[in-house]
Amino acid sequence: MGEDADVATSLADSVSEEIADRLAPVDAELARRYPGEPPTRQPVHTVYVPADAVSSGTVSAWGEQAREMLDEHAPDAVSFASVLGLPSHLAGPVHDRVRAKLEREPVEDLRIDFEDGYGRRPDSEEDAAAARAARLVADAFEDGSAPPCMGIRMKCMEADVRDRGIRTLDIFLTGLVDAGGLPGGLVLTLPKVSHPEQVAAMARLCGEFETARGLPEGRIGFEIQIETTQSILGPDGRATVALMIDAAGGRATSLHYGTFDYSAACGVSAEYQAMDHPVADHAKAVMQAAAAGTGVRLSDGSTNIVPSGRREQVHDAWRHHHALVRRSLARAYYQGWDMHPGHLPTRYAAVYAFYREGMERAAARLAAYTGNAGGDAAVMDEPATARALSNYLLRGLDCGALSSGEVARHSGLTRADLDALAGRATEAQVNSGP
Secondary structure (H helix, E strand, O other), X not given: OOOOOOOOOOOOHHHHHHHHHHHHHHHHHHHHHOOOOOOOOOOOEEEEEEOOOOOOOHHHHHHHHHHHHHHHHOOOHHHHHHHHOOOHHHHXXXXXXXXXXXXXXXXXXXXXXXXXXXXXXXXXXXXXXXXXXXXXXXXXXXXXXXXXXEEEEOOOOOOOOHHHHHHHHHHHHHHHHHOOOOOOOEEEEEOXXXXXXXXXXXXXXXXXXXXXXXXXXXXXXXXXXXXXHHHOEOOOXXXXXXXXXXXXXXXXXXXXXXXXXXXXXXXXXXXXXXXXXXXXXXHHXXXXXXXXXXXXXXXXXXXXXXXXXXXXXXXXXXXXHHHHHHHHHHOOOXXXXXXXOOHHHHHHHHHHHHHHHHHHXXXXXXXXXXXXXXXXXXXXXXXXXXXXXXXXXXXXXXXXXXXXXXXXXXXXXOHHHHHHHHOOOOHHHHHOOO
16 A cells, blocks of 8 residues: 555544643653663662761772672682672673772762661761761762762651651751752661651651741652561552652652561561572562652662681671672662671772673664664564663663774764663753753
């Protein structure tokens, strides 16, 4: 049939118009709830340090300790690759990038902890620690020594510590504003959430502070820590975590899985509390489905097995940690917690190997999808997969696993091209919005 041939239809134009009118509120609601991947960089890990132990030298000290462990227990690329079971072609590139990362940016996200890692102290002591934390964060962002993300974990919204948590948050934020304003990389964590109303209360606190200090509405966001069974499944059978994202009113930035509190709440004995336990996998699968498309990111938990002692013990702990990080990455958990400087070499080794081993294949598939010469046409990808491939390369670029030059060489695509394919608004577009 020619392009100009008439075709027959039976529906009046008014039918389509009426359906469009009827679905307009749904379209708007879906756009509001599911904005897609945010344009900002997601850190590959979070490091928690108790508020009384953190200092201006904490980040550099962690990097130095991690390098010393690497030099002592796996001093070259071959030995490091042998410990972790990396293929020979990745040994040099991964080892060199890990060493460089530990010198340049050993920690991507630092959380000053006022909760489990800090405990209960006299009010005067915690007041002073909160004010000190604000000065440390403000100074670090001012002098350029801060990691990309930095902030505090306050006490939770449970009745016995609620007032203390609110006061600590107020002192900390007030200190930052008085020191010059809230830094762009500020992150706040609300732990042990068990009901959506606790999230709504945190959102109100943020809004009240914005009003009190003349900040733009919505400036302050926060992470929700998922470490109670009530945060996954409510008494009515609904997935509570989805209600929590809604209760945050657009302020939720990520969901962090708490390995040990959640496992204990499920009755798992201490010996078997782990990131790869079935109760952990179930909780994280629910979190993943609830957060998908909302712009709320995910973080896995941690292991309490730290590299220490004899070389064999360090190697065993490294292999264990490396395997857990790789498992999380394969399950689309691109962030986790690290509890010890000795976890840094294996965190970055797992992350860098994950992105480097798949870079050429992902780039070739995108080249074929976009019609660039030399692309791999053996796989016919759809737009959703192209988004996933683009996000894969973008994450590799953000953490330092990949360079823009090699990605462009294999795919023919720039960073801006990848942002567009991934459906990410650029930060400039976000900042110029209403």
